[in-house]
Amino acid sequence: MxxxxxxxxxxxxxxxxxxxxxxxxxxxxxxxxxxxxxxxxxxxxxxxxxxxxxxxxxxxxxxxxxxxxxxxxxxxxEPNEAWKLYLDWANLYFLQLRIVHRTESTAQIFAKASILIQRVDIKSLKKDRFALWAVRSFQAFCELALAENKNIPKLFSELDFSPISLSLINNPSKIREFYAHFFKAIAIAIEQRDAHLLMKLLKMISVDDELLMGNADLLTKFQQTLNDAMDLRPEFAAEFNFIYAIAPLLNEHFPNLALFIALLEKQNFGGLHYFFKAIS
Structure with a gap:
C-alpha cells in the first residue's frame, strides 16, 4: 500500500x-x-x-x-464522469430544504441546485440514456420551481421514453441515479396536470403492462406503478418519501403537487380520484 x-x-x-x-x-x-x-x-x-x-x-x-x-x-x-458528482452536489443542496432554521430561501436553494446541474456536460451523456434522464429530471424540476417553464418541453423532448427492461429494473446495482431522480419528472407531470406525460413516465418504469393497457382509471395505474417502483428500487422510494415530507414547503412553487400529497397524507381517496379525473 x-x-x-x-x-x-x-x-x-x-x-x-x-x-x-x-x-x-x-x-x-x-x-x-x-x-x-x-x-x-x-x-x-x-x-x-x-x-x-x-x-x-x-x-x-x-x-x-x-x-x-x-x-x-x-x-x-475525467470530465465525462463529473455528472454524478454534480448530481450529488445539487442534491445535497436540495436536501437542505428539510432544515428548519436555514438562512437560504427555498428559491435560493433551487437556484443553486439548478446552476450546478447546468454545469454538466450534456454532450458526454448522449450515449447514456439513464444518466441523461437523471440530469434532465433534476434540471426540469428546478426550472419549474423557479417558474422557468419554457425550457421544460425541450428538456423532455430529447429523452428516450421507451420502457425499461425488467433485467435493469430488477438489478439493484444498475441505473441507480436514474431512479434516485425519476420521481422529480413524475412530480412535474403532476404539477403541470399533464396526463399524457404522466402516462409516458409510468409506462417507462411499469412492471405490469397489462394494468397500464387496461381500463383502470389513472389513479389506480399511478398508485400501482409507484408502489411497484418503491418496492423494487429503494432510491425511488427515498426520493418520493423526501418530497412527501417537505411538500408543505413546496406549496409556493408546486401548488398542485403539494395538494396531491396533502390528499394522499389525509387518505382522501375521493379527493385523489377527483384530482386525477380532472387531469385525465
Missing amino acids: SAFEIYLSNFQERYAELLAKQDSENLHLLLKEAIPIYQSDENRLAAGLHQQKARAFALFAENREMDRHFEAAINLI
Missing part, C-alpha cells in the same frame, strides 16, 4: 468510529485534516475522499467547505 492508501484506510476507520459514536466535535476535526500528497494514479481515490468530506460537511451545513471539496473532486476525475 502507498502512503496515501494507508492514510485513507486509517481515515475511513476513524470516520466510521466517530460516526458510530456520534462524536460530532472530533468528526469535524477529522474532516478539517489536510489531505496528504498523493500520486497521479491515485486521483480517483483522492476524488472519493473529497466527495466524502463534501457530503459530511453538508451535514454540518457548511456549504463553503462542501463546495470546495466538490470542486476539488471534479478537478481530479
Whole structure:
C-alpha cells in the first residue's frame, strides 16, 4: 500500500468510529485534516475522499467547505464522469430544504441546485440514456420551481421514453441515479396536470403492462406503478418519501403537487380520484 492508501484506510476507520459514536466535535476535526500528497494514479481515490468530506460537511451545513471539496473532486476525475458528482452536489443542496432554521430561501436553494446541474456536460451523456434522464429530471424540476417553464418541453423532448427492461429494473446495482431522480419528472407531470406525460413516465418504469393497457382509471395505474417502483428500487422510494415530507414547503412553487400529497397524507381517496379525473 502507498502512503496515501494507508492514510485513507486509517481515515475511513476513524470516520466510521466517530460516526458510530456520534462524536460530532472530533468528526469535524477529522474532516478539517489536510489531505496528504498523493500520486497521479491515485486521483480517483483522492476524488472519493473529497466527495466524502463534501457530503459530511453538508451535514454540518457548511456549504463553503462542501463546495470546495466538490470542486476539488471534479478537478481530479475525467470530465465525462463529473455528472454524478454534480448530481450529488445539487442534491445535497436540495436536501437542505428539510432544515428548519436555514438562512437560504427555498428559491435560493433551487437556484443553486439548478446552476450546478447546468454545469454538466450534456454532450458526454448522449450515449447514456439513464444518466441523461437523471440530469434532465433534476434540471426540469428546478426550472419549474423557479417558474422557468419554457425550457421544460425541450428538456423532455430529447429523452428516450421507451420502457425499461425488467433485467435493469430488477438489478439493484444498475441505473441507480436514474431512479434516485425519476420521481422529480413524475412530480412535474403532476404539477403541470399533464396526463399524457404522466402516462409516458409510468409506462417507462411499469412492471405490469397489462394494468397500464387496461381500463383502470389513472389513479389506480399511478398508485400501482409507484408502489411497484418503491418496492423494487429503494432510491425511488427515498426520493418520493423526501418530497412527501417537505411538500408543505413546496406549496409556493408546486401548488398542485403539494395538494396531491396533502390528499394522499389525509387518505382522501375521493379527493385523489377527483384530482386525477380532472387531469385525465
